[in-house]
Amino acid sequence: MLHRTNTLVAQRVNGLRVNAARLRADIELLASIGRTSEGALARYAFSPAYEEARAWLKTRMAHAGMAVRDDAAGNTIGRIGPDGGACVMAGSHIDTVPDGGPLDGALGVLAALEVARVIKEAHIELPFAFECVAFIEEEGRFLGRMGSKAMAGVLRQASVEDGMDPSGYRLTEAMRTAGFDPSAATQARRPADDISAYVELHIEQGPVLEQLGVPIGVVEAIVATSHTRITFEGEPDHAGTAPMDLRKDAFTGAAEYACRARELVLKEGTKGQGRLTFGVVDLKPQVANIVPYQVQLLQDIRDVSDAAVAKMVGGTRAIAEDVASKHRLTVRHEHVSGDTAAIMSEHVRAAIHEVAATLGLPTHDMPSGAAHDAQIMARLVPAGMIFVPSAGGRSHRRDERTDWAHLEQGANVFLHTVLRLLADGTVQS
Ligand code: GLV
Ligand code: MN
Numbered sequence: 001m002l003h004r005t006n007t008l009v010a011q012r013v014n015g016l017r018v019n020a021a022r023l024r025a026d027i028e029l030l031a032s033i034g035r036t037s038e039g040a041l042a043r044y045a046f047s048p049a050y051e052e053a054r055a056w057l058k059t060r061m062a063h064a065g066m067a068v069r070d071d072a073a074g075n076t077i078g079r080i081g082p083d084g085g086a087c088v089m090a091g092s093h094i095d096t097v098p099d100g101g102p103l104d105g106a107l108g109v110l111a112a113l114e115v116a117r118v119i120k121e122a123h124i125e126l127p128f129a130f131e132c133v134a135f136i137e138e139e140g141r142f143l144g145r146m147g148s149k150a151m152a153g154v155l156r157q158a159s160v161e162d163g164m165d166p167s168g169y170r171l172t173e174a175m176r177t178a179g180f181d182p183s184a185a186t187q188a189r190r191p192a193d194d195i196s197a198y199v200e201l202h203i204e205q206g207p208v209l210e211q212l213g214v215p216i217g218v219v220e221a222i223v224a225t226s227h228t229r230i231t232f233e234g235e236p237d238h239a240g241t242a243p244m245d246l247r248k249d250a251f252t253g254a255a256e257y258a259c260r261a262r263e264l265v266l267k268e269g270t271k272g273q274g275r276l277t278f279g280v281v282d283l284k285p286q287v288a289n290i291v292p293y294q295v296q297l298l299q300d301i302r303d304v305s306d307a308a309v310a311k312m313v314g315g316t317r318a319i320a321e322d323v324a325s326k327h328r329l330t331v332r333h334e335h336v337s338g339d340t341a342a343i344m345s346e347h348v349r350a351a352i353h354e355v356a357a358t359l360g361l362p363t364h365d366m367p368s369g370a371a372h373d374a375q376i377m378a379r380l381v382p383a384g385m386i387f388v389p390s391a392g393g394r395s396h397r398r399d400e401r402t403d404w405a406h407l408e409q410g411a412n413v414f415l416h417t418v419l420r421l422l423a424d425g426t427v428q429s
């Protein structure tokens with residue numbers, strides 16, 4: 001049932017705008033926490049740098065007049081408005097990839113904080129609460145989207161126990177060191193009627209908006225992802241004496257596999273938009289004069305369609321078997337993680353469109369090739385995402401950048417989308 005209170009309309013919120021200078025100062029301040037000597041960001045979930053950023057954010061939220069808490073999974077939440085009842089939630093994450101940039105995730109959290117400040121300063125009496133959230137561990141140091149999974153009730157305790165970063169450091173130990181009880185993580189689950197809608201402002205992380213010259217992206221769907229560890233095993237041999245046709249070279253097999261898998265994904269992906277990445281390649285024994293006897297690939301396949309991802313995973317598996325037999329290797333496949341595709345709420349998307357039109361800003365409807373907390377929250381509540389252009393389409397690198405004018409436009413669309421959702425109270429998906 002759609003229930004519109006009109007309370008906010010009566011309070012004439014239309015003229016409100018974010019304080020862009022204040023938002024920029026916050027982005028720059030947060031970007032000074034976890035900075036490496038090369039000028040990148042390394043703010044990994046539950047690390048000392050992350051905990052410093054969390055403490056800074058909580059102080060900022062408290063200054064904004066929010067009631068602040070960490071939940072059992074390690075999400076940081078600030079709330080304004082009524083103590084009880086449902087809320088509209090907005091946010092993103094403040095952890096980064098290795099060698100990351102200042103905007104991925106940080107923008108959504110700091111813009112939500114700015115929205116809370118605007119609401120407070122304008123003395124708007126909220127019919128429903130507004131919550132600003134920094135979800136823990138979005139970027140996959142251990143699991144990926146761990147905080148939103150916990151909140152949506154889809155985090156398994158076994159995943160918490162098994163979670164390990166690439167160096168072998170356990171999630172359970174990281175949580176304990178940061179002051180959290182890993183056995184309580186799934187208690188961060190929220191009932192669906194606690195949250196009437198979730199909205200996230202994020203950089204696009206791709207080139208589409210910039211190429212179109214459009215300032216606002218309205219996300220229609222977020223891709224399904226599948227991560228598989230593929231291990232080719234051969235035999236070590238002398239690099240000079242072992243004849244080429246007699247060796248069992250795991251690297252040659254893995255290389256052929258990667259090229260054939262790429263062809264398959266280009267062919268089978270929805271509208272040619274499937275994605276395949278081998279971001280981690282581990283070769284043994286890493287010696288110039290020994291034929292490599294083992295190669296492990298961490299394979300990331302994405303597509304807007306769950307069925308297409310399943311088909312591509314099956315197809316690449318068949319290719320791996322074929323390549324292994326041709327090169328006289330063995331091959332193992334281990335499913336590491338995966339998220340299903342998510343459709344964004346029509347109601348939230350309509351709110352974003354209406355707001356952007358009112359502000360005179362053109363929009364473009366688009367899928368997201370990047371994973372986001374909104375993808376997980378969509379399983380629990382109506383969820384939507386607003387994109388702003390990424391300069392040069394670059395992200396997951398230290399020089400990710402968005403024009404300040406675009407950030408301000410995006411933040412204002414975000415502010416008024418939140419206000420609309422607060423006025424709606426209960427939304428339809
Ligand atoms: C996170 O940024 C992802 O897309 O995996
Ligand atoms: Mn992100």
Ligand code: MN
Binds near residue numbers: 139396
């Ligand atoms: Mn990211």
